[in-house]
Amino acid sequence: MSSVINNPSSCQFIGGQWQPGHGKGFESINPANGEVIWCGNGANAEQVDTAVKAARSAFYNWSAMPLAERLAIIEAFGAQLGEHSEAMARLIAEETGKALWESRTEVAAMTGKIAISIRAHSERTGTVENPMPGARAFIRHKPHGVVAVFGPYNFPGHLPNGHIVPALIAGNTVLFKPSELTPKVAQFTVELWQKAGLPAGVINLLQGEVETGKALAGHPGIDGLFFTGSSNTGHLLHQQYAGQPGKILALEMGGNNPLIVKDVANVNAAVHDIIQSAFISSGQRCTCARRLFIKKDANGDAILAKLIEASRQIRVDEPFAENQPFYGAMISAKAAAAMVKAQTDIQSLGGISLLELKQPDLALGFVTPGIIDVTHVKALPDEEHFGPLLKVYRYDDFDAAIDEANNTAFGLSAGLLADNEADYDHFFRRIRAGIVNWNKPITGASSAAPFGGIGASGNHRASAFYAADYCAYPVSSVEASSVSLPASLSPGLSI
Ligand SMILES: NC(=O)C1=CN([C@@H]2O[C@H](COP(=O)(O)OP(=O)(O)OC[C@H]3O[C@@H](n4cnc5c(N)ncnc54)[C@H](O)[C@@H]3O)[C@@H](O)[C@H]2O)C=CC1
Numbered sequence: 001m002s003s004v005i006n007n008p009s010s011c012q013f014i015g016g017q018w019q020p021g022h023g024k025g026f027e028s029i030n031p032a033n034g035e036v037i038w039c040g041n042g043a044n045a046e047q048v049d050t051a052v053k054a055a056r057s058a059f060y061n062w063s064a065m066p067l068a069e070r071l072a073i074i075e076a077f078g079a080q081l082g083e084h085s086e087a088m089a090r091l092i093a094e095e096t097g098k099a100l101w102e103s104r105t106e107v108a109a110m111t112g113k114i115a116i117s118i119r120a121h122s123e124r125t126g127t128v129e130n131p132m133p134g135a136r137a138f139i140r141h142k143p144h145g146v147v148a149v150f151g152p153y154n155f156p157g158h159l160p161n162g163h164i165v166p167a168l169i170a171g172n173t174v175l176f177k178p179s180e181l182t183p184k185v186a187q188f189t190v191e192l193w194q195k196a197g198l199p200a201g202v203i204n205l206l207q208g209e210v211e212t213g214k215a216l217a218g219h220p221g222i223d224g225l226f227f228t229g230s231s232n233t234g235h236l237l238h239q240q241y242a243g244q245p246g247k248i249l250a251l252e253m254g255g256n257n258p259l260i261v262k263d264v265a266n267v268n269a270a271v272h273d274i275i276q277s278a279f280i281s282s283g284q285r286c287t288c289a290r291r292l293f294i295k296k297d298a299n300g301d302a303i304l305a306k307l308i309e310a311s312r313q314i315r316v317d318e319p320f321a322e323n324q325p326f327y328g329a330m331i332s333a334k335a336a337a338a339m340v341k342a343q344t345d346i347q348s349l350g351g352i353s354l355l356e357l358k359q360p361d362l363a364l365g366f367v368t369p370g371i372i373d374v375t376h377v378k379a380l381p382d383e384e385h386f387g388p389l390l391k392v393y394r395y396d397d398f399d400a401a402i403d404e405a406n407n408t409a410f411g412l413s414a415g416l417l418a419d420n421e422a423d424y425d426h427f428f429r430r431i432r433a434g435i436v437n438w439n440k441p442i443t444g445a446s447s448a449a450p451f452g453g454i455g456a457s458g459n460h461r462a463s464a465f466y467a468a469d470y471c472a473y474p475v476s477s478v479e480a481s482s483v484s485l486p487a488s489l490s491p492g493l494s495i
């Protein structure tokens, strides 16, 4: 592929200047062929400090700029994305191993985010005037100030963008710490912001591994941190932010998501929705179904048999293959090996493999889909296996299946495939998750809706359409053009 950018050795963008990192070196590897596609040095603590100061000094002018002018720059970024959409899609495919067709949908989501976030800003955090005698009462919103955005590797463009765009619309300045596995996509994204004319210091890019993340998260000069990533890291950040009520922390974390199937006449359609829920993006979506509950009856048997057969046929191949695969490589050979190990661990607990997940080349990130029956496994750890490994439970009783579906610390997405609406009503009332779907895949959430989970999946700061809420704080004002005495004074007062 033609490389789109840039000078990786100058991979930090601080106060409007590209510069090399002074911390530890790291590389980005194409997981589909093992080639090093990027290398650079992480930002050290001093560079993090300089970036925080740059963001602080840019904050006043950026937040004081009329909204229409801020939006013009944000829309110019949208235009840049439009102009470079194919380059961005190819870069995402190269760096993550994601199939090109799907990488294109990621770029489309990035572009679509802009209009949606402008609408969300106005609907969720706009200005409201309430009637009041002798004065004017307003509800307005102000930006928090300097905010850090931490991104995951699975959507290296779309998910950080889902924090950055609403944060900038609200008037915050941003310190962007991308996943160390996807520095090249991050660098290209920030280059597009620069081309769009974003003033110096409004967005700063701090590349690096965990040391850079720690230096940024622990910096006293930030007003908030918007995080999308693993539950482990999210929990660490939550502990770190304990005792700092003044800082806004938005955590979008993983899930151990259940999908229940009950009495579905259209077996092929059910299998399609299961595959789309469990295996899209090689299972690397936080919303992916991890646990599938299938009724122990003839209909359940038919669905499971067809699922195994159709999953065996899933095309897994190079992201750029002419005959496009359903999914490409996982993010790394290490992530792929971790899925093989997860499967072995579940087998050692009594899980029965129905379709074995395999990593054909240990040096690359490709894995075939796996399905494992865990009905008789006692004490299966409540873990997110972030890849294409689906655990199946056979059930007799619908309520018992829902109870088991809820038997998780997480609560991101959940779904029911069932022809009977009364079953869905029952399921909806009982299930605990932030995304609850009926007869649709549980992946592919819309940016025009709130996106977030409960329990170990989030901290009640839903993203997507509700990201506007954590990007600004409400200010209530009562205002009059001059002071005036009230018609009657309070008892005991004489003026
Ligand atoms: N709920 C949601 O919206 C989504 C959640 N995810 C979750 O993200 C995970 C996959 O992404 P990963 O990149 O593996 O997540 P991760 O937690 O490893 O990394 C996320 C970010 O945090 C940084 N980081 C890691 N440790 C840190 C520390 N101790 N202090 C400060 N920063 C630190 C990383 O460098 C990266 O920028 C999955 O668990 C998935 O479920 C992914 C997409 C959406």
Ligand SMILES: O=C(O)CCC(=O)N[C@@H](CCC(=O)O)C(=O)O
Binding pocket: 109, 154, 155, 159, 162, 284, 285, 286, 287, 288, 442, 443, 444, 445, 446, 447, 448, 451, 463, 464, 465
């Ligand atoms: O953030 C948004 O705009 C909508 C949420 C979204 O895009 N969700 C995707 C991917 C997130 C993930 O699972 O990693 C989805 O639901 O498939």
